[in-house]
Amino acid sequence: MAYTAIDDPELYFQTKLYTGDGNSTQAITLDGSEDMQPDLNWIKNREAANSHVIHDVLRGVGDELSSDSDAAEGTADPLASFDSDGFTLGGSGGGINANTETYVSWNWKAGTTSGISGSPSITPASYSFNATAGQSIIKYVGNGTADATIPHGLSTAPKMVIIKNLTTQEGWVVGHEGMGWTKIMKLNTTAAEVTSSAYFGDVAPSATLVTLGDDGGVNTNTDNYIAYCFSEISGYSKFSSYTGNGNADGPFIYTGFRPAYVMYKTVDQVDNWEVHDNKRDPFNPMDTVLYPNATNAESDPASTTDRLDFLSNGFKMRTGSSDYNGSGNDYIYIAFAEAPFVNSNGVPCNAK
DSSP states (O other): OOSOOOOOOGGGGEEEEEEEOOOEEEEEESSSSSSSOSSSEEEEESSSSSOOEHHHHTTEEEEEEEOOOOOOOOOOOOEEEEEEEEEEEEEOOOTTTOOOOEEEEEOOOBOSSSSSOOOOSSSOOOEEETTTTEEEEEEOOOOOTTTEEEOOOOOSSSSEEEEEESSSSOOOOEEETTTOEEEEEEEESOOOOEEOHHHTTTOOSSSSSSEOOOOTTOHHHHHHHHEEEEEEEEETEEEEEOOOOSSOOOOEEEEEEEEEEEEESSSSSSSEEEEETTTOOSSSSBBBOOOOTTTOOOGGGGGSOOOOOTTTTEEOOOOHHHHHHOOTEEEEEEEEEEEBBOOOOBBOOOOO
């Protein structure tokens, strides 16, 4: 029995904590067991109300996006380079490198830049994908036509697709298996899910293609777009949903691995997107939270109640708060592994 194809998740996803030095450049080396050159890099100042800063290899080191904003690309907080073992900051702005302030960076590996499969109606301008890890970055120019398609490069259908218009002020469109492909949410807002065929044409992604509607968030004629696509890989990633029970003995959500990173959002009411990781909280309970839709600094664990635990095969909610575990509320989540529950040799990992 193949429990997982990925025994070392840090080959494909790593979280890095660092402290800014206020200089014009600073090299940041990832701490994983293997060197990893990130292709998607997401940074947040943990101490101050700065925007989230997102770079990827297709848009280049000088152009950033902010998950908390619907703005087009900016250049205030550039990287200098993506490196074989991390990345180099390209400035001293508060979003990435203010002196003595602390930061978290989430990093994903893609890397394959030729041989993408499928026969799309929109040929991508560029792409980088990793079928082993189920994650890809696709840059394309919209054609304004409903039911247009783009390739994703993954071996199985994506369970989550995030798209951002690079040219025009449009929100971050999130499609997710847990909502179904007739609905979307926006990463930069607290809004609940909305039903519309204008984003994904009411069509679930196939093994090769993502279908687009004609909304400006995904497919305006001649506008530039970036799409981040993720398929589910046993022992490495999980994209699903759960229902809250409203009390401190909350639901256990099985992922098949000990999480390194979890992001979730209630679909049926106004509330924040929330992110936890195993570097900012190396031990349970996981109390330190950041909000992808907001510039807020991270919460102070000393002033909060327990939120959730990371376990050897999933995570468990430890509060009845509506943003985590409201009674009867439905939530989608995204999780990446620290270690598979059972590795490819059948050896189990340990809980935290």
